[in-house]
Amino acid sequence: MFIGYFTERPYQDFESGWVGATGREIEDLGMTNGDYDPRIGAELYNRYLDEKVYAEEMGFDGLMLNEHHSTPFCMGGVMNVEAAILARITKRAKIVLLGNVLPIWEDPLWLAEELAEIDMISRGRLVTGWVRGTGRESVAHNSQAPFNWERFQEAHDFVVKAWSTPGPFRWEGEHYQYRYVNPWARPYQEPHPQIWIPGVMSRNTVKWCAEHRYPYVMLATEIEPTKKSFDYYDEVAQENGYEASTEHHGYLFKVHVDETEELAEEAGRKYISGPANPFLEGNQGTVRSNLQNLPGLTSRTQLLPTVSTFAAAARGRQEEQKAALAEKEAETDKRDADAFGTYEEQVNKYSIITGTPKTVIPKIRHVLEELRPGNIFFWDGDGAMNHDDAMRSLRLFGEEVIPAVREMGKELDLKGAFEVNTLTGDPMSGD
């Protein structure tokens, strides 16, 4: 089993009112960075790096970072900088990037070079991961939404080739063109770092991921839809001639451990009282649906009828359109934050797990038994949680929870992507 640690690194300004129960409403892409205080940013960046170092000391296998843009809920706009620092100041843990937003890169050769450099500085501890990004990312970096999926796939193919094929070579693609691809920096790992794909529900991403035999990491989704997504992965794997197993499945979920049940609840409630990610389970925030539904982010290819009047638009095509709508709903990450429910409801459905080691461990076991992921990440230290909250939890993870979870992993035979090669099914040495 691979056990990782994650926090989304929220921008916490306690004096602004953006954290805590009296917090101002945070609307996605609705806030000015005129309110940003770089001195607070400086403290937070250093705090989050310190916590990652401590997480390694406490025995985590992986330190996960993520990337979002123009938003206070995640300070990882340039996640690769944090990863580069971790590469130097940590010794053992994998640095897991879930993930770089591929379609918004105008120059993925630069990305290939950055990641190779991180892999070398860490002496082969990089796990790279790639996402399509939400509408926010397309807007923030002005990437043409209708070509998001095409650009994701082409950038992936390009970076993998740049890493694994000796240059120079020419690349004249649909979205990227290079006359001289020959990055001097190549990854430490042969042929390149493992590629893991995080996601929520997008069927075409799951399908693509399974076709490539990459681990798919579900991000804090509810248990039942997560199962369905893993089932779909396994189905695609079978169609592609292999049996997917635990090493192909990853799951990120919110777990906070504390010294007493009272402290645990107090800290657990902070998951939803800070500048939280409004798109995932265990959060509450304001989603702007037009940003999640950018034109063409989910493509429609069927023709529409020419109509005699506007009022009669699409007459007779309602069934087809209903099907298109259903497909769209399945494929977009558009979510209603309120639907995630109250803190209590989220605790009841395992979207937030908090407690002392004694009460947390059985709940983690329940999740592992239900989903059988070989790669897990505990999401902690988020929302309005402060450094002390994060450090108490990390210590208890190290002293009690991680050892117990490792035993569970053995008992339940949950092998991670560093125990079994996801591309071949062969056992690995463990590092």
Place this chain on the structure above:
Amino acid sequence: MTTQTETHSQIAVEVSGLKVNALQDGSGPNIVVLHHSTGPGWIPFYDLLAQNHTVTAIDMPGYGQSERPVWARHPRDIAIMLHSAIHKMGIDTDANLVGMGFGGWVAAELACMHLHGLDSLTLIGAAGVQPDEGEIADVIFYEFEEYVKLGFSSDEAYADIFGDEAAPELKELWDFSREMTARLTWKPWMFNRQLPHLLTELETPTLLLWGENDRVVPHGVAEVYDASLPNSRLQVLEGLGHLVELEDAQATADAVIAHISS
């Protein structure tokens, strides 16, 4: 191919291996109309034009019933296809071209490559050039129904046509159309820096018809068109928004017919 529909003739030609569809009605001199980014549809404005003209309303490639050129990346690609389409439809000589909003941009591009084939050009609230001040409204910052509402001088004027909330089928048409638009224009949004320079060669008499309260395409765009075109005239329709042809079909048709007749 021409077939008769309930009220209009339907024309389909093949351009670059793809079907380009149009509806046609009326008789007399040709008027070719190009629709907004929100998509095609036969509207009362066309009926008024068709009283003394042959009106051909084309579904621009990728919209309505015209097949999507997946390779198209710029409105000029659409204009080149339409240049071929109107020739194949036999409506490219002595034609009067009318373009609305995004279709106005495509019409301006088409006119630049068909310099001597048009009797007149009418650009209604046309996108396509960068205003000196302000910006063309950006659909990605709006729920698309809100974006269509912006096209009217007021929410009440919108409700007169579509009700308080448009029918789901209509929203679907808008959503489908805006995807095609986003494939054709993104960076920069809704204009072409080259176009003002090319327009200086276009001698065709051009009417720039704008609603007084256009909240989508600012009057600054009309001013750039007016400054670039050697033979243009700006007319403002009082009290109307961007979608003048929906808010006041008669006034819009009167202005267009007067321009064509002159």
